[in-house]
Amino acid sequence: TQLLEQSPQFLSIQEGENLTVYCNSSSVFSSLQWYRQEPGEGPVLLVTVVTGGEVKKLKRLTFQFGDARKDSSLHITAAQPGDTGLYLCAGPSHITGNTPLVFGKGTRLSVIA
Amino acid sequence: DAGITQSPRYKITETGRQVTxxxxQTWSHSYMFWYRQDLGHGLRLIYYSAAADITDKGEVPDGYVVSRSKTENFPLTLESATRSQTSVYxxxxxxxxxxxxxxxxxGSRLTVL
Structure with missing residues (x-):
């Protein structure tokens, strides 16, 4: 089973600051997904990255998939309190890609107004 | 659009009791999954199902039983609950x-006393 490590585990920042969270592995992934989970709710998909080097933007969120498809990052510009939550990355548990998702442990982000 | 509904949302039970x-789901999605979420472990797959009457083990299946007689339902049963099964499902x-x-x-928050 392929493993995903996320860093940092916790991040507390002021509104308006920029931040980057990371999702790393020693294994190659066919794709990676990013989810956000708010307290008392299930995770919700933000984006899927498939191609090495791919960059996707979702408003103030920028997602990048590493060239070697072993890592991914999420950059948030001008963070807002509504960005608070647990950010999870996930990918197929086997390199073939046709297996259930394995999740990283997440980065818990708190944006203070 | 109801989506996926879980019940109960909160459950307290005692060690040794059976819990379901x-x-x-209202979408008729083929695949269904059960994950548990614990501090320090993140989301871990218990069981999944590709279609009615087709189920497969995930990372942490011990102590759990699933069935899928209809596409829309995927119940998870703890045959004899243990304290280590206290989690959010x-x-x-x-x-x-x-x-x-x-x-x-x-999610369903289960506490086993």
């Missing part, structure tokens, strides 16, 4: 495949 967590579904985008329910 219900999951119902999430049901999810996917229309695009076993490694596709997951749509999660709101």
């Amino acid at each position: 967590l219900m999951c119902h 999430f049901c999810a579904s996917s229309v695009t495949g076993v490694a596709g985008e997951l749509f999660f329910g709101e």
